[in-house]
Amino acid sequence: MKKFVMGAIVGASLSLGASVLASNFPEVSFFPVKYIFNSVEKQLPEEYASLNYNGHAYVPIRFIAENTKMNIGYDDNAKEIIVNYGENGQPAAPVQLSEQVQPVASARLPYQALRGTFTYGNVVVTKEGSNSRVSFQLDNDIPDNEIGGNLTLYDSKANPLGNAVINHTFKAGISTYETVIPGDATNYKYVALGIGKSGGALLDRTTHPSTAEIENNAIKIIESKKVPANKIANLGDKILNVSRIISSMKLTDKEAAELVDNITSN
Structure with a gap:
């Protein structure tokens, strides 16, 4: 039990004392789950386990870190779990471009927002009751930029499954946006982000095509x-x-x- 609990909480190569495990960890249950990174399934090594406690998932942080290009360590004296990412204090590009639909060397995120210079990616859609929770990351160069638009999710035949409406002030750099939409959109395959407002103002459409x-x-x-x-x-x-x-x-x-x-x- 000690081996599996350590793997699920801080990674198998981090060593915690037996007394800590005995006094601080509640009873938990194991449950089988799949791990999907950028649409690629990764098998959980045998030395790790996924735990369920009070309806919440506890996952092996070292396994997560290794598959998201983070660096993790455990300081036994200070009792600190340390996670480092990026270079020179800047957030790392959160995806491997080789795993995206179309690698774009010059872009920090792989997709292009329609009617805008923004790039986006890392779309995640999960079921939440009868609704779907949608999150994605947007790369924005303008500090405190009020952006409006919508992210449309499509199935494999280009049928729209839902629209995630965006009306949010984004900080400069890569930010995560999350919202809930009605219905089940978890079987999406394609996405398209349309931007209609930037800097708090509607984008100017000088022509009105037929x-x-x-x-x-x-x-x-x-x-x-x-x-x-x-x-x-x-x-x-x-x-x-x-x-x-x-x-x-x-x-x-x-x-x-x-x-x-x-x-x-x-």
């Missing part, structure tokens, strides 16, 4: 990914959704083809 112009522009975006004309014609009312996803997530030609095939196949 519906035909909007659709023609969407078709050009899809065509740029070498999608055949006959498949584009079969997208129907999904054309705008597909173009939004391609633009926002920077899909490769192969990924765009997969999306279109999912929609047009029987």
